Amino acid sequence: MANKCTIEHAIGETRAAILYKNKPVEYHLRRWSDEGLPRAGDIFAGRVTKVDKQLMAAFVDLGAGEPGLLRFAMTPNAPRLTEGQMILVRIVRDAEAHKGPLVEFTAKSEVDKPGPQKTGTLDEFIAARFPGISIEEGPVDGIDYVTDTEVALKNGGFIYIEHTRAGTMIDIDTAGGQKTKVSIAAAKEIASQLRLRGIGGLIVIDFPNFRKKKDRADVWQTLQDCLNNDPNITKIAPFSRFDTVEMTRSKSGLTIGQIMLDASGEPSVETLALRGLRRLEKEARVDGGARLVLQLPQKAYDWLQSGVILWEQPLAERIGARFKLVSGDKLDVFKDEK
Numbered sequence: 001m002a003n004k005c006t007i008e009h010a011i012g013e014t015r016a017a018i019l020y021k022n023k024p025v026e027y028h029l030r031r032w033s034d035e036g037l038p039r040a041g042d043i044f045a046g047r048v049t050k051v052d053k054q055l056m057a058a059f060v061d062l063g064a065g066e067p068g069l070l071r072f073a074m075t076p077n078a079p080r081l082t083e084g085q086m087i088l089v090r091i092v093r094d095a096e097a098h099k100g101p102l103v104e105f106t107a108k109s110e111v112d113k114p115g116p117q118k119t120g121t122l123d124e125f126i127a128a129r130f131p132g133i134s135i136e137e138g139p140v141d142g143i144d145y146v147t148d149t150e151v152a153l154k155n156g157g158f159i160y161i162e163h164t165r166a167g168t169m170i171d172i173d174t175a176g177g178q179k180t181k182v183s184i185a186a187a188k189e190i191a192s193q194l195r196l197r198g199i200g201g202l203i204v205i206d207f208p209n210f211r212k213k214k215d216r217a218d219v220w221q222t223l224q225d226c227l228n229n230d231p232n233i234t235k236i237a238p239f240s241r242f243d244t245v246e247m248t249r250s251k252s253g254l255t256i257g258q259i260m261l262d263a264s265g266e267p268s269v270e271t272l273a274l275r276g277l278r279r280l281e282k283e284a285r286v287d288g289g290a291r292l293v294l295q296l297p298q299k300a301y302d303w304l305q306s307g308v309i310l311w312e313q314p315l316a317e318r319i320g321a322r323f324k325l326v327s328g329d330k331l332d333v334f335k336d337e338k
Helices: 122-129 179-197 213-227 256-260 269-286 298-305 312-319
Strands: 004-010 013-020 023-031 043-052 057-061 068-071 086-093 102-108 115-118 134-137 150-152 158-163 168-173 201-206 234-236 244-249 292-296 323-327 332-335
Touching: 004 122, 004 269, 013 122, 023 122, 023 179, 023 256, 043 102, 068 086, 122 134, 158 179, 168 179, 179 213, 179 256, 213 234, 213 244, 269 292, 269 298, 269 312, 269 332, 292 298, 298 323, 312 323
Parallel strands: 004 134, 068 102, 168 201, 292 323
Antiparallel strands: 004 013, 013 023, 043 057, 043 086, 043 115, 057 068, 086 102, 150 158, 158 168, 201 244, 234 244, 292 332
């Protein structure tokens, strides 16, 4: 369910919040540094580099990023593929760490060089995912808070979300509360967090041990009912003997955490740099005449100076050429007194 989208075209990234009754239910994030890389829904011309009969798949050079994986079972309409052949493919799922994008065959290609043939903006992606949705420009700040591993429940208790290469593990801490009440609240929050964060694949939820079958059934049904509102495909297994629930959720893109965090789970250098630019722009709009200084930790400072994205001219067009960048111990914005 969704009835409105707020989208923010910031320097270095575009953020979107899908709202239902003015409450965020889904976030999306795209960054300038990833422009040109294959995204779900894009059409690319690709060259078949390898046909693996054991995997029943082919690897396709897309001209950018990791080779795409084309599974024969997913594209029964594909002709017999040969190495070196040029084909058109649709990106089904974005690339992840150690994995290239998943692609499907659409047609033979008359293009002789791999590369994008049809791509879309985040605005277009949202409009296609939610036909008829109202899209308006505005700040999207809540996305910064959906990468925390700990989520507090309103009436007590916590859920902990941890990611591994095999899947996502979710643990519930009742914090001394009544098991069934906390677990029902947790089931509702888990369904919400999965969608907000864009989590997919295998998910294992570790609930407290229940004495009564009815309590277990009530918790499971709550989770099922809440997931019914999810536009992605979800499948839930029954409770195991150890009071865990395994489920899967389809996904086509990276999670918010995969985009914003580094391998250690901390904000990436790029995230810190773009966070600084957003804060600088906000401060400049509040104080229209001041010359401002953006101070960033050294690694974030170096990232902006490296030219990965061209940010200075677009920022100057928004707030004027009245800022400078320095390195320091922490992120800060202050007036230039010189």
